[in-house]
Amino acid sequence: MNDGDQSTNLLEAIGGAPPAESANIVEVTDIHKFFGHNEVLKGVSMTVKQREVVVVCGPSGSGKTTFIRCVNHLEKIQSGSVKVNGHLIGYREENGKLVSDKERNIAHQRREIGMVFQRFNLFPHKTALGNIIEAPIQVRGTSEDEAIEMGRKLLARVGLAHKEDAYPAQLSGGQQQRVAIARALAMRPAVMLFDEPTSALDPEMIGEVLEVMKELAREGMTMIVVSHEMGFAREVADRVVMMDEGLIIEEGTPEVFFTNPQQERTKSFLSKIL
């Protein structure tokens, strides 16, 4: 992914790549997650280096969404730890023990983690531009002028300069998802998480969203992408990870993963989606 000279369109709009404070942007260590008695994540670990793009796939119910939500602590974990850019997420270390952090601190930590949802979750009462500038102004304390300038640049870079005053309901799914990506980027995150960003879209709109994501990957954004878009994975992923029943059962470079999977379950899964 390190095409140093590639145009830095999207990241340029937010003032360049966000500073990395740690070589491993994401460090997930042996996390366990229960919903009631149902253990949904059974000890998942993952390390993502700066500029790395990891694609996560796996059958429905295998815990992909839950995993990605644990990374920014939208779900509490019962054991293990998550570090993003060197900081523990959701927990503090006190005398060698992990204790739950305050909401305010967790909110602070989430500024480093961009998230794009399957169903966009744009704010319907705000325009496209309003969606993008909301968090920089409210959370980062960016001045309104500065936020608007950045917001307009971002909108232009995702091909929606002409839609800044449109409300989400006036945009197509593909356009909404591009605004959602711009909204997450506006916080200058160290990592971007995507949970099946194209699976709620009509087929003809998938391409435009994937294009933006590929561009982002080429520019060196660190990304974890839950997706079954194998073309995307082949093109930009450094690693593909297979989850099944709450565990990572296989991972590898796209070449190896797609051409020579080791696990039976991976083979049968791939045969279904390819």
Added chain:
Amino acid sequence: MLVVLALTVAGCSSTKSTYHYQWNLFFQSIFSPDGQILGGLWLTVIISIIAQVIGVILGVFAALGKMSKVLPIRWFANIYIWFFRGTPLVVQLMFFFFGLSVAKIYTWPDLTLGPLTIDGPIQAGIFALGLNEGAYMAEIVRAGILAVDPGQMEAARALGMTPGKAMRRIVLPQAARVIIPPLGNEFNNMLKTTSLLFVLSVVELYETFNIKQGQFFAPFEFFLAAAVWYLLLTTIWGVIQSWIERRLARGTPGAQAAGPSLTARLIGLRNNSGNQAR
């Protein structure tokens, strides 16, 4: 009301009535109201507005309290709502004014704000009406918040907003769309409910006419005139409410179709406002 009118008219024509109608008193009260009537009208409107504002604010807090993760806060909110929805407003009014003042817990001294002096009964009345209204608003606000897609809260939090900020900036503005139509109905009720303040001898619109009918012994004319004034208030409010709702539906595309029409609202709204028995 029309039924009563029809019955009265029918009654008059069949039997020789001894009641001497003074229609001039009625028409005067409507077309050239004196200072007392205008004063009562003003007091009704201003008390309604202040009590409703207090009610909305308390309602938001009570709704948030009810949904809080902290158990004692939930208890507190539930007890508040339970008490004010479970007791008659008259009892609340009497308790907060006479109860507190006679027991010397709080004697409701006059409050002077610049040129304006608000006497104790009015303060107590606003206080009780506001608290009472807050308990009803709590359910309305809660329903509004629950109607907002939970994904909105998540998206806001994923962007680094604290839960409080996400609630204020993202969830409540969207809940407002759901809250405003029933809030309008609440205010319609409030305009009429203020008449109960007569128990504290607050001379608002109803009590003004009550005093007048006693002076002239013309209950028919004056209470009819009072009804007309209340109708005027609620009708004007109905028009404003429709206008607000139409604007609201326009400002945010994707909103569900505007609420009931003005006529439907004026005629049919008490059926679904659900809390007329206070």
